[in-house]
Amino acid sequence: MSIEAIASALRQAEKTGEPIAPIRDRIAGPEDAYAIQDTNTRHRLNQGARLVGRKVGLTNPAVQRQLGVDQPDYGMLFADMDVAHGDIIPWSAGAQFKAEAELAFVIGRDLEAPDCTMAEVMRAVEYVVPSIEIVGSRIANWDIRFVDTVADNASSAFFTLGPSARLLKDADLLNCKMQTRQADTVVSEGSGRACLGSPLNAVLWLARVMAGVDRPLHEGDVVLSGALGPMVASAPGARFVAEIEGFGETAIEFGEE
Numbered sequence: 001m002s003i004e005a006i007a008s009a010l011r012q013a014e015k016t017g018e019p020i021a022p023i024r025d026r027i028a029g030p031e032d033a034y035a036i037q038d039t040n041t042r043h044r045l046n047q048g049a050r051l052v053g054r055k056v057g058l059t060n061p062a063v064q065r066q067l068g069v070d071q072p073d074y075g076m077l078f079a080d081m082d083v084a085h086g087d088i089i090p091w092s093a094g095a096q097f098k099a100e101a102e103l104a105f106v107i108g109r110d111l112e113a114p115d116c117t118m119a120e121v122m123r124a125v126e127y128v129v130p131s132i133e134i135v136g137s138r139i140a141n142w143d144i145r146f147v148d149t150v151a152d153n154a155s156s157a158f159f160t161l162g163p164s165a166r167l168l169k170d171a172d173l174l175n176c177k178m179q180t181r182q183a184d185t186v187v188s189e190g191s192g193r194a195c196l197g198s199p200l201n202a203v204l205w206l207a208r209v210m211a212g213v214d215r216p217l218h219e220g221d222v223v224l225s226g227a228l229g230p231m232v233a234s235a236p237g238a239r240f241v242a243e244i245e246g247f248g249e250t251a252i253e254f255g256e257e
Helices: 003-016 030-046 061-067 118-124 146-151 199-212
Strands: 051-057 073-078 098-107 125-135 156-161 177-182 185-191 222-227 239-244 248-254
Touching (some): 003 030, 003 146, 030 073, 030 146, 051 199, 073 146, 073 156, 073 199, 098 177, 098 185, 098 199, 098 239, 118 125, 156 248, 199 222
Antiparallel strands (some): 051 073, 098 125, 098 222, 125 156, 177 239, 239 248
């Protein structure tokens, strides 16, 4: 099955809400998976979508081991994926939505060097905000391995940014505690260290990789740096509130079925 055919099948799955079978046995490896992702990125851009950022996935070493990889992956964020704090996302059973809390970084300077340094990344970060990423899978039953999620735009769906922003110099990225609640129940907990040891490590990795594939991070881009705790399956009517110590909270809700 060709790169274009798989890319088209993933687009159709997103449009219809009918997931497809895993693709890992139909492609050669990660290079093909990223080619599929790029094909759909170019398709969306050609249809008028606007690229506003990137996401980093697989930042937890335990998840990397589970999928048999030793590095994160990345996906594209488009303007129509941005959901306002506290807003309602229409429910779609086929989207297989899950929620995860993380720190998002708003970039204030272009990062165009494939060998950019941590110092350059730190200078480029304008604000840090709490975020909930809504992930979804066009692969049936979340039966994914590394190449499945890469091809599927890193299993992305929506994201929301909290209303409070912090300067990097005022932020404790390592020791900040995260707690996600659904109604009055805590459904996920974690800390900044759970994201590659530091969320800034994830931003640095992403900045280098994006420059290397000619999609560098630019001023105004949003970077979702990776989950601070386990992701949580959603359901119709569910409301998630994520609070990250020192950064405030953000919330998202799903419509009824």
